[in-house]
Amino acid sequence: MSTASPLEPLVRPGHGRGLADVPRHRYLLRLLVNKEIQVRYRGSILGLVWSYIKPGVQFLVFYLALGLFLGLNKNMENYPVYLFSGIVLINFFGEAFGNGARAMVANGALIKKIYLPRELFSVSTVWVALIHFLPQLLVLLLACLLVGWHPSLLQLAVIVVAMLIMVLLSAGLGLVFGVANVFFRDSENIVDLLTMVATWLSPVLYVWTMVAQELPGWAFPLYMANPITVAVELFHYGFWQPTTSGTAPIPPHLLSLWTPVALGISLVVLVLGDLMFRRLEGRFAQEL
Template sequence: MSAPSTFDRSAFSVPGTGRGIVDVFAYRYLLRLLVRKGTLTRYHGSVLGWAWSYVKPGAQFLVYWVVMGVFLGLNHGIESYPIYLFSGVVVVNLFNEAFGNATKSIVNNKALVKKIYLPRELFPIADVFIAFVHFLPQLVILFAACLVVGWVPTVLQLGGAVVAIFIVLLGSTGLGLLFGAINVSYRDSQNLVELIRIFATWTSPVLYSFTMVRDSLPGWMYDLYMANPLTAAVELFHSAFWYPTTSQTMERPEDLGMFTVLALAITAVTMLVGQLVFRRLEGRFAQDL
């Protein structure tokens, strides 16, 4: 009886796996195609088309302003409240759209996932880029409104706004990878994500001032509140767009720089965990879909 032959498998890789996000850079042309397809088909067949990118956040802002600003009186308690409100709304909208779409990205592209191999991270990352493209019209509206009321920011404040966008994109990508992978097998994940998106608007100082939280909660709970990366991102946008339009006597969070560094660290860890879970589960995607 002959001895079993040995075969060198070192030059081969397990089918359906890759190097994770690193492979996305090697497939840049596919990423561009996915982003282009997503942006072009977003409002396909719609009468207003891309105008919805202005109408929807405008309607959202109007509802919040009437309820919180007029009915609850924050219009008088917070100087330049419309700018304060909208500069927070656009940040949360970016997070909610990027996170929500990335969670459903694998399921929505199941036809491609089941037929061919390509880095599956392409799908959630493409949806995050698409959300960023749809965020730009809202940013244009914010720029225009700030200029009308005499907005003169510093370079440091504008740099803070860029950091805020990076925090939101990094965090939503990490969460999108995490929940997008879990959502393939457990569709309840989408419902959990919807709850997180609802809470995102109310657990960050978008509709109200951070001072209301500071004055109502114990110190450790306030620190926990400020440790939320989305809170840091919103406050960075407030510093960049709202604060320069005020008399600059309005109170701003202490140690915002420290909380910004903490936000970057938390989102980096979220990205790492999301990638690890995604790679752990991606071998089952075709089977579970």
């Protein structure tokens, strides 16, 4: 006499467990990442080489405008390393956040045909952004080594923490605006504006001391509460400062206060994005 197997709990169609479903569907995630790479470079001659060209052109333009014409290169030691370390990080955020916000609409035809954990679309854009980030990171490492990079273990650790902040933040914002874009297509324009503003509201092109001198005392903590600002400064601390004489100042309480604050804010954004996604994903097929 055979015993009946326990029944699986019923699951409401079209709903999943949010980001908790992602590790269980690693194979699907890999397929989506491969699809994104193939679609993006279909018919392209240079392919992944564009990962070098875009930041290279950005660096050249900003270096000429700010480094040479405005004189930042004269007042800062190894300003090219400072500039490029900020550019590669903000480029990762812009790509991961922007493509994550468009992921649901871009994959609308697939969402309407079959069910699979929809968070995979957003998570795959972060992985694609990481793939494009790696060539830029290699160029940055080479440049740092050429000018005498000598990081401590702490500085190597903060580089990893900076990337963790940006991954959590870009994934969380990608989920939030990915949901918003399903219902309000104007969200794409807001994402473009936020990505542009993020470059100038964080010390990618200029030094944080300029901000501290101009802002009133109560406003500077608000500036430092921006997780992107903290991540960029951590990258500067890990890559740029070891190439200088060691006298370059870092923002007050960067490691002891602002880094935990940035990690906390990024994690909260990710959790809120996941909750928002799980609440509304059942309406995606209808809206798309």
